[in-house]
Amino acid sequence: MITFENDFIWEVDDKINSAMKDAFEKILDEKEKGISGYFTLGNDSLPIMEAAQAYAKTNAFVKKSDTIVVIGIGGSSLGTKAIDSIFRYKYKNIKKMLFLENPDEIDFSEKMEKIVKEKTLFIVVSKSGSTIETISIFKEIIERFSLDYAGEDKEQLIAITDEASVLHQFAQYYGIKSYLIPKNVGGRFSVLSAVGVVPLTIAGYDVKSILEGASTMVERFFNAKENHILKKAAFLSVYKKQTPINVVFSYANCLEDFTKWYVQLWGESLGKIDKHGNNTGLTPIGHIGSVDQHSFLQLIMQGPRDKTVTFIKVDNFEKEIKVPNISLKFIEKTDYINGYSFNELIDGECEATKESIIKEGINVDGITLDVLNEKNIGKLILYYELLTSLCGIMLGVNT
Amino acid sequence: MITFENDFIWEVDDKINSAMKDAFEKILDEKEKGISGYFTLGNDSLPIMEAAQAYAKTNAFVKKSDTIVVIGIGGSSLGTKAIDSIFRYKYKNIKKMLFLENPDEIDFSEKMEKIVKEKTLFIVVSKSGSTIETISIFKEIIERFSLDYAGEDKEQLIAITDEASVLHQFAQYYGIKSYLIPKNVGGRFSVLSAVGVVPLTIAGYDVKSILEGASTMVERFFNAKENHILKKAAFLSVYKKQTPINVVFSYANCLEDFTKWYVQLWGESLGKIDKHGNNTGLTPIGHIGSVDQHSFLQLIMQGPRDKTVTFIKVDNFEKEIKVPNISLKFIEKTDYINGYSFNELIDGECEATKESIIKEGINVDGITLDVLNEKNIGKLILYYELLTSLCGIMLGVNT
Numbered sequence: 001m002i003t004f005e006n007d008f009i010w011e012v013d014d015k016i017n018s019a020m021k022d023a024f025e026k027i028l029d030e031k032e033k034g035i036s037g038y039f040t041l042g043n044d045s046l047p048i049m050e051a052a053q054a055y056a057k058t059n060a061f062v063k064k065s066d067t068i069v070v071i072g073i074g075g076s077s078l079g080t081k082a083i084d085s086i087f088r089y090k091y092k093n094i095k096k097m098l099f100l101e102n103p104d105e106i107d108f109s110e111k112m113e114k115i116v117k118e119k120t121l122f123i124v125v126s127k128s129g130s131t132i133e134t135i136s137i138f139k140e141i142i143e144r145f146s147l148d149y150a151g152e153d154k155e156q157l158i159a160i161t162d163e164a165s166v167l168h169q170f171a172q173y174y175g176i177k178s179y180l181i182p183k184n185v186g187g188r189f190s191v192l193s194a195v196g197v198v199p200l201t202i203a204g205y206d207v208k209s210i211l212e213g214a215s216t217m218v219e220r221f222f223n224a225k226e227n228h229i230l231k232k233a234a235f236l237s238v239y240k241k242q243t244p245i246n247v248v249f250s251y252a253n254c255l256e257d258f259t260k261w262y263v264q265l266w267g268e269s270l271g272k273i274d275k276h277g278n279n280t281g282l283t284p285i286g287h288i289g290s291v292d293q294h295s296f297l298q299l300i301m302q303g304p305r306d307k308t309v310t311f312i313k314v315d316n317f318e319k320e321i322k323v324p325n326i327s328l329k330f331i332e333k334t335d336y337i338n339g340y341s342f343n344e345l346i347d348g349e350c351e352a353t354k355e356s357i358i359k360e361g362i363n364v365d366g367i368t369l370d371v372l373n374e375k376n377i378g379k380l381i382l383y384y385e386l387l388t389s390l391c392g393i394m395l396g397v398n399t
Numbered sequence: 400m401i402t403f404e405n406d407f408i409w410e411v412d413d414k415i416n417s418a419m420k421d422a423f424e425k426i427l428d429e430k431e432k433g434i435s436g437y438f439t440l441g442n443d444s445l446p447i448m449e450a451a452q453a454y455a456k457t458n459a460f461v462k463k464s465d466t467i468v469v470i471g472i473g474g475s476s477l478g479t480k481a482i483d484s485i486f487r488y489k490y491k492n493i494k495k496m497l498f499l500e501n502p503d504e505i506d507f508s509e510k511m512e513k514i515v516k517e518k519t520l521f522i523v524v525s526k527s528g529s530t531i532e533t534i535s536i537f538k539e540i541i542e543r544f545s546l547d548y549a550g551e552d553k554e555q556l557i558a559i560t561d562e563a564s565v566l567h568q569f570a571q572y573y574g575i576k577s578y579l580i581p582k583n584v585g586g587r588f589s590v591l592s593a594v595g596v597v598p599l600t601i602a603g604y605d606v607k608s609i610l611e612g613a614s615t616m617v618e619r620f621f622n623a624k625e626n627h628i629l630k631k632a633a634f635l636s637v638y639k640k641q642t643p644i645n646v647v648f649s650y651a652n653c654l655e656d657f658t659k660w661y662v663q664l665w666g667e668s669l670g671k672i673d674k675h676g677n678n679t680g681l682t683p684i685g686h687i688g689s690v691d692q693h694s695f696l697q698l699i700m701q702g703p704r705d706k707t708v709t710f711i712k713v714d715n716f717e718k719e720i721k722v723p724n725i726s727l728k729f730i731e732k733t734d735y736i737n738g739y740s741f742n743e744l745i746d747g748e749c750e751a752t753k754e755s756i757i758k759e760g761i762n763v764d765g766i767t768l769d770v771l772n773e774k775n776i777g778k779l780i781l782y783y784e785l786l787t788s789l790c791g792i793m794l795g796v797n798t
Contacts (some may be wrong), residue, residue: 072692089505102690103741106488106771107652107714132688135733136722136744143723146528169729188694244703245644245682253506271698281702283644285684290532291501294473295587295663301668303680304643317504323535324542330568333532342502345535372505 002379004228006365008235016238019228023393028222037184038385041192042215042378048179048194048209052201057178062202066209067096067114071141071197072125073133076160077101078261079191079381080199085257086159086377087205090318094204095121099139108137117145123199125160127187129165150174160194169195181307184326188265189385192378206374213378221386229383232365233390236282236308240395243308243363246282247300251313251350252288252372255307262384269388272397280395290349297353301360306362312380313350315370317343401778403627404765406757407634415637419629422792427621429788436583437620437784440591441777443615447578447593448607451600454576459556464520466495466513469598470540471524472532475559476500478590478780479524479598481661484656485698485776486604489717491601494520499536507536522557522598524623526586528564547574557601559593583797587664588784591777605773611776620785621668628782631764632789635681635707639794643705645681646699648731650688650712650749651771658685661783668787671796679794689748694753700759707762710780712749716742 031039056062068076077099084097097112122141126134159171159178170226171178179194190196201207206349220226236246246266250259265286271281287296289311300307321342327335337345358364369376369382392399430438455461469476476498483496497510520538525533546552553674558570570577578593589595591613600606619625635645645665649658662683670680686695688710699706720741726734736744757763768775768783791798 001487005472039567073690074749081542089509102687103720104651104652105718105720108720109718110488130730130733132733132736132744135727135730136736136741139723139725139727140720140741142725164728166732170727173728243706253501253503260691264691267698267702268694270699271695271702275702279701279703282697282703283684283698288501291472292497292659292663294709295667296670299666299680299682301670302672302678303666303670303682306643306682307797317502319508321502321504321507321539324538326538326541328538329570329572330565331529331534333565334529334531336534337531338538342504342507342539343537345502368707 001370002376002383003368004226004365005382006228006232008231008362008363008365010238012234013233016234018393020234023233023390024230026303026393027386027389031032035057035106035388036186036189037182037191038186038189039218040383041185042211042218044182045192045194045197045211046208049197049201049211050262052179053197056202059155062121065095065119067098067116067120067142068199068203069098069100069115069120069122070125071100071134071137073101073186073367074264075190076127076131076134076195077127078197078257078264082257082261083196083205083210083377084203086254087374089254091204097199097203097204100141103133103135103136103302108140112144117147120156121158121161121202122147122156124165124167125195126159126167127162127165127181129161129167129170149176158198158199172348173230180353188268191261192367194245200348209374210378210381210384213375214382216375217379217382217386226383229387230390233394234385235363237394238389239363240280240282243306244283245285245307246310247285247287247296248310248312249287249289249293249350249353251311251346253288254372255312256286256288258380260289262286262383265384265388269399270391270395272398274396276396281396282391289353290346293349293353297357300357308365309357310365310367311350311354312367313347313369314343314372315368317372400769401782403625405627405631407630407762407764409634409637411576411630411633415556415633417653418793419633422632422789423629425720425792426785426788429619430621433583435585435588435788436581437585437588437591440584441617441781443581444591444596444610445607448596448610451578451597455601458554461520461717464494464518466497466519467598467602468497468514468519468521468526468540470499470521470533470536470752471594472500472530473663474586474589475524475526475530475533475594477663478711479595481656482590482595482599482604482609483602483661485653485771486773488653490603494601496598496602499540500532501521502532502535507539507739511543516546518603519544519555520557521555522559523566524559524594526564526580526589527562528566528569536596548575557597559597570774574610585794587667590660590780603724605615608773609777609780614772615774616781616785618779625782628786629789632786632793633764636793639679639681639763640703643680643682644684644697644706646684646706647709647710647711648686648688648692648749648752650710650745650761651716652687653771654695654711655685655687657779658687661669661685664783664787668798669790669794669796673795675795679796681790688752689745692748692752696756699756699761708756709764709766710753711766712768713742713771714747714767714791716771
């Protein structure tokens with residue numbers, strides 16, 4: 001379960017109500033006309049997931065592989081990486097995932113040390129099929145591992161791309177397995193298309209539950225059961241000049257890559273010239289509490305009042321660790337936290353921080369996941385995608 | 400060598416010149432009166448480094464240990480972690496470093512799996528000596544590993560803290576090795592004090608060269624040979640309302656933790672109520688090129704014009720990787736980059752991005768490291784510390 005709350009300080013007048021109504025109709029229209037395809041990925045990707053599952057079970061090479069290397073950048077890797085980072089700790093016996101994103105010589109060399117050719121499945125992901133970083137890294141992989149993509153090593157390769165792209169043509173020509181990204185799903189909205197579904201399914205993750213969560217969120221939203229998304233989009237749009245920055249504080253280390261995905265989605269979708277020719281956009285910043293809270297909190301409170309703040313927290317982690325009942329001589333003043341769990345400590349900091357920010361009159365909203373499971377993450381992904389679309393509509397930009 | 404360039408679009412009038420002169424005098428005064436102690440750490444920390452080196456060579460436990468666990472948060476860990484992340488690839492035979500920062504149950508549990516008590520040195524870092532996250536994690540470590548801190552395991556522990564803090568008293572009482580942080584060095588300016596110097600020296604890094612780089616930068620600055628720092632601080636202060644956000648794009652993955660250190664330094668030092676009672680501050684954002692460039696660039700160009708952008712790049716990495724001369728059927732249009740190195744590809748993107756941003760009239764500056772060595776990183780750390788102090792002076796806040 002995810003709960004959403006906000007304490008926005010504003011008055012919703014008729015004009016805002018009517019803008020929300022218009023935005024809802026516009027997004028409904030985009031869904032029904034198939035202008036944007038991400039809404040239905042929760043269902044549309046089920047057959048892709050099943051196909052990938054079947055492939056993983058039957059293909060001899062995939063069966064023996066223990067590592068998946070995803071070659072892709074931006075929207076082609078960030079979402080997949082975010083999900084891998086969140087659930088990795090739960091699954092010890094699934095395939096390892098490595099991401100080759102930046103053609104960074106040091107990072108690349110470090111990762112190469114971890115790859116054993118005979119055990120590695122390479123998945124090349126590029127919507128256009130010719131992303132320069134991705135194809136250059138792919139070439140280096142071919143050279144380094146003498147990858148006979150036209151012959152005996154072709155089962156070590158999968159391509160994920162748009163239909164009829166140059167990468168798709170390449171894959172078809174040589175009989176390399178490929179999966180397609182729907183044309184009406186933009187790169188940064190593509191995590192629940194083949195882009196994320198195929199590598200995560202083959203790795204062994206419970207993709208079905210993620211897709212279920214996504215479908216649930218979409219259904220609830222279009223049945224007017226998640227109107228807070230509409231309100232948040234309206235609030236952010238109305239106050240775009242006053243608070244152009246949205247800071248997301250995630251109180252869980254494993255959500256760090258998720259915040260990177262959000263920053264990308266938000267920045268690239270909303271930073272655009274609007275229909276009146278004006279520069280428009282909301283600047284996203286991702287932080288991890290409590291680590292970053294020590295520094296950034298002060299900036300939020302004492303710095304310019306140009307920020308809204310979103311707190312994401314998890315109520316229960318599966319691994320509870322309690323601060324032991326130890327009293328250290330001279331450091332007894334920290335004993336008040338003894339017996340509480342680490343998560344209660346973090347949670348307490350999150351709540352205290354939130355309250356002090358609210359007291360300053362800064363606009364805040366909160367997202368609480370009861371547990372860190374696949375369904376909740378599917379919902380959270382769709383929440384952010386819907387929010388981004390709605391902000392775009394209300395800001396008058398084409399996301 | 401580091402080179403700095405800027406293309407700020409502004410006119411420096413007498414008022415700005417006089418503000419720069421005043422700021423220079425004020426920072427000189429802070430240095431000479433010892434109000435702030437970070438300026439001289441390049442020299443002051445040499446004896447600490449030597450002591451730590453001697454300790455590492457003679458102490459039986461430290462000699463046999465292969466892992467250092469740093470328990471600390473914010474200013475007590477970010478800088479050390481940044482340096483470890485930058486140079487880790489160069490040294491394969493030094494001690495492994497793990498950082499326990501956030502009391503995050505999943506992250507903590509994952510890291511615990513990597514720790515073998517008999518081979519691990521625990522370093523507790525807290526300026527105040529009673530940071531709640533740090534001491535709580537320390538207690539859990541004591542419990543989990545049955546760490547007899549008062550008796551036979553005391554050699555597995557080092558404390559780094561302010562003189563006479565509760566942690567210092569604790570260490571002294573039980574005869575636990577401790578190193579002190581100078582009182583006049585703030586937490587977020589403390590990376591080159593015992594905070595970073597002790598763990599990095601014991602791990603096996605070339606701390607001497609980092610300190611040398613730091614000293615060089617300070618000396619050059621106070622001899623008026625790095626006046627661009629003063630100019631950048633003046634520019635950012637004068638245009639604090641127009642461009643309150645500074646985005647740092649580092650074109651090297653291993654600088655990611657460095658940008659986190661910068662975000663902390665900048666945010667916490669400059670986000671403050673100024674001497675006139677106004678909310679003041681510059682919002683820092685750290686990104687990695689070319690990964691984040693794909694999304695954030697559009698926001699910078701088409702979004703609100705509230706940002707300055709700093710590009711950090713490295714001319715030569717030690718590991719050159721060239722895009723092989725492979726032509727993939729149907730994807731031939733990517734062949735123009737064949738034969739160029741990964742770094743040339745990234746560098747080309749950096750330059751193209753910079754040019755297109757400059758063309759839009761957005762203010763940009765560049766920092767180029769010829770190589771990624773210790774001396775350059777020492778300089779870069781001091782560059783950012785000096786810049787932060789100067790911005791603080793010019794914004795009228797107490798950093």
